[in-house]
Amino acid sequence: MSLTTDVSRAKSRPGSERTRGGEAGQDPQATPTRGRRNRKTRERVFQWLFLVPAVIYMALFFGYPVVKNVVMSFQDYTTATFFTGEAPWVGLANYAKVLSSSLFSTSLLNTALFTIGSIAGQFVIGLALAVFFRRRFPLNGILRSLLLLPWLLPLIVSSAVWRWILDKDSGALNRFLGQLHIVDTGIPWLTSTSLALIAVVGVNIWIGIPFNLTILYGGLQEIPDELYEAGSLDGATGWKSFRHITWPMLRPVVNVVLVLGVVYTLKVLDIILGLTNGGPANSTQTIATQSYRLSFQEFKFGEGAALGDVLVIISLVFAVLYLRASRRSIDE
Amino acid sequence: MTTTKITSRRSAPGSSAPASAGSAPHNAKPSPSEKKKWGYTVLAIFFLAVMLFPVYWMINASLQPNGTTLETSWLPLKPNFSGYATAISEQGGNLGTSLIISLGSVALSLAIAAPAAYALAYFKVRGAGVVLFAILISQMIPGIVVANALYTAYNDLGLLNSIPGLILADSSHGIPFAILIIRAFMNGMPSSVIEAARVDGAGHVRAFWSIVVPLSRNSLITAGLFTFLFTWSDFLFALTLTTTEAVRPVTLGIFQYIGAYVNDWSSVMATAVLASIPAIILLVAAQKYIAAGTTGGAVK
Numbered sequence: 001m002s003l004t005t006d007v008s009r010a011k012s013r014p015g016s017e018r019t020r021g022g023e024a025g026q027d028p029q030a031t032p033t034r035g036r037r038n039r040k041t042r043e044r045v046f047q048w049l050f051l052v053p054a055v056i057y058m059a060l061f062f063g064y065p066v067v068k069n070v071v072m073s074f075q076d077y078t079t080a081t082f083f084t085g086e087a088p089w090v091g092l093a094n095y096a097k098v099l100s101s102s103l104f105s106t107s108l109l110n111t112a113l114f115t116i117g118s119i120a121g122q123f124v125i126g127l128a129l130a131v132f133f134r135r136r137f138p139l140n141g142i143l144r145s146l147l148l149l150p151w152l153l154p155l156i157v158s159s160a161v162w163r164w165i166l167d168k169d170s171g172a173l174n175r176f177l178g179q180l181h182i183v184d185t186g187i188p189w190l191t192s193t194s195l196a197l198i199a200v201v202g203v204n205i206w207i208g209i210p211f212n213l214t215i216l217y218g219g220l221q222e223i224p225d226e227l228y229e230a231g232s233l234d235g236a237t238g239w240k241s242f243r244h245i246t247w248p249m250l251r252p253v254v255n256v257v258l259v260l261g262v263v264y265t266l267k268v269l270d271i272i273l274g275l276t277n278g279g280p281a282n283s284t285q286t287i288a289t290q291s292y293r294l295s296f297q298e299f300k301f302g303e304g305a306a307l308g309d310v311l312v313i314i315s316l317v318f319a320v321l322y323l324r325a326s327r328r329s330i331d332e
Numbered sequence: 333m334t335t336t337k338i339t340s341r342r343s344a345p346g347s348s349a350p351a352s353a354g355s356a357p358h359n360a361k362p363s364p365s366e367k368k369k370w371g372y373t374v375l376a377i378f379f380l381a382v383m384l385f386p387v388y389w390m391i392n393a394s395l396q397p398n399g400t401t402l403e404t405s406w407l408p409l410k411p412n413f414s415g416y417a418t419a420i421s422e423q424g425g426n427l428g429t430s431l432i433i434s435l436g437s438v439a440l441s442l443a444i445a446a447p448a449a450y451a452l453a454y455f456k457v458r459g460a461g462v463v464l465f466a467i468l469i470s471q472m473i474p475g476i477v478v479a480n481a482l483y484t485a486y487n488d489l490g491l492l493n494s495i496p497g498l499i500l501a502d503s504s505h506g507i508p509f510a511i512l513i514i515r516a517f518m519n520g521m522p523s524s525v526i527e528a529a530r531v532d533g534a535g536h537v538r539a540f541w542s543i544v545v546p547l548s549r550n551s552l553i554t555a556g557l558f559t560f561l562f563t564w565s566d567f568l569f570a571l572t573l574t575t576t577e578a579v580r581p582v583t584l585g586i587f588q589y590i591g592a593y594v595n596d597w598s599s600v601m602a603t604a605v606l607a608s609i610p611a612i613i614l615l616v617a618a619q620k621y622i623a624a625g626t627t628g629g630a631v632k
Binding site: 007024032044046047048050053054055057058061062063064065067068070077081082108129131132135136138139140144145146147148149150152153154155156158159160161162163165170172195206209244263266267269270273274277285286288291292295296303305306308311312316318319323 | 338363369370371372373375376377379380383384386387389390393404443444445447448450451452455457458460461463466467468469470471472473474476477478479480482484485487501504505507508511536540546561564565567568571572584586587589590591594597600601604608611614615616619623
């Protein structure tokens with residue numbers, strides 16, 4: 001979405017400049033008398049009223065939860081709190097407990113592997129498909145838009161379908177591999193501690209390919225054909241033209257796609273809960289799922305909040321990277 | 333991820349235009365031979381088939397007879413609708429709940445986002461930059477953090493297990509996105525039209541309602557469709573903000589299905605197919621609206 005913002009910001013630029021120019025044109029001739037200033041203030045207030053509901057909503061459903069979460073992370077907030085209304089302050093105890101738990105290092109590692117694996121797979125395949133779809137051939141537009149379907153399905157639907165495909169005994173994947181005589185016995189994709197994370201990453205790659213394809217394809221369309229024509233005169237074709245023309249021109253879009261991908265992948269919950277519920281033996285537990293488990297299955301809301309804040313901090317680091325990347329892409 | 337979805341969707345129509353133009357017979361660029369072009373099409377169909385196999389498998393499995401989980405045949409040669417019968421009798425109510433929540437969220441999101449987008453695009457009110465920045469940052473906040481805090485607040489307010497509670501929470505998927513997409517459209521709206529109406533004595537509310545809203549129809553529909561899809565797909569708030577069966581969106585129904593040992597995959601897959609219908613409709617319908625929005629902006 002931030003990408004959209006970028007695009008819309010870039011697009012809106014001429015329009016907004018025009019308006020701004022219009023305002024500037026009015027300002028010099030305005031020698032504000034008091035009545036005029038009053039009218040202007042009233043006008044301002046009126047204009048703000050259009051924005052107020054959105055501001056209130058954002059404050060209640062994004063601002064408040066973040067603040068409340070930070071507060072809760074310093075409290076002993078459990079089921080009992082709902083009856084007694086008391087949540088004693090415990091300082092950093094929740095953080096100490098959560099961070100020193102052996103599960104934390106497991107879920108941190110899983111989060112890193114899940115994020116890196118998903119992003120790498122989505123990006124490489126998405127970029128390859130985007131380059132492929134840049135060729136002109138019949139039905140290109142229709143086929144490309146149909147590719148979006150995996151991305152539009154509710155994540156829990158995708159999880160359910162893949163649970164069935166990856167089923168050890170009668171899943172489609174094992175039957176397919178069996179008929180090709182690649183494997184003799186069913187592979188326990190989702191029930192083996194060594195395979196489950198790989199399977200979950202694979203499913204998440206499948207979900208993320210359309211997003212990467214679409215954004216990267218949009219970026220490719222912005223590269224003028226003349227560059228390739230000039231390049232081919234200089235002997236830059238195929239891989240050479242990709243390396244020296246496509247890749248450098250696409251860099252700003254690549255930055256945005258990667259950082260956005262990381263931020264969205266860090267908070268993934270649906271896919272993992274649907275496919276493995278964090279198991280087997282926590283082998284697919286990430287920080288997000290672990291935070292969910294602490295709060296909503298063990299009812300240790302304080303500890304869940306602390307872990308959630310850790311996730312926020314990790315996301316913010318990437319948010320800063322994103323803002324820097326997007327500013328650079330706007331400047332360019 | 334929600335907003336991301338939309339964005340790319342938005343850019344898709346614009347970018348698809350040149351591509352489809354390319355496949356038209358009149359093509360300025362020297363093109364490869366017809367044969368080679370169709371070769372690419374075959375390759376693209378192959379990619380599509382691989383990518384959409386899970387969707388095919390969902391539909392195929394939903395048409396198998398109940399209970400025969402052992403050998404799902406590769407083709408639904410003898411389609412059997414008992415899975416759908418079970419799905420509708422067990423999950424029909426949940427589908428209805430999802431529908432009500434999604435429609436409510438669309439109404440709320442548009443009611444909040446459209447005026448805000450107008451204020452941001454047209455008035456350039458002071459602080460607009462801050463609001464936009466906040467929207468951007470809001471996308472970085474993990475849903476579990478929001479759910480954690482909302483659960484305790486909802487518990488105090490009695491909003492757990494309630495449809496209004498879920499509508500309010502689910503709108504957090506749609507409102508930021510809707511503001512951005514409608515604002516982007518309104519930025520391209522000729523301000524002279526609104527100024528003319530204002531000179532004619534129309535108040536702000538009237539100018540907004542009778543000029544701005546009809547003019548931005550396509551962006552409102554696009555934002556509404558995506559908000560619907562986001563809310564329909566919501567799993568996190570359904571999971572955390574309900575504790576009983578009183579209010580149960582279909583995503584949670586599916587999760588409950590697959591949470592236990594599954595011995596009736598045809599019903600699960602039938603429910604999954606029913607839950608996918610909005611996405612499939614959107615794939616067809618939104619493309620048109622997004623394309624309309626893009627070209628509409630370009631004509632100006």
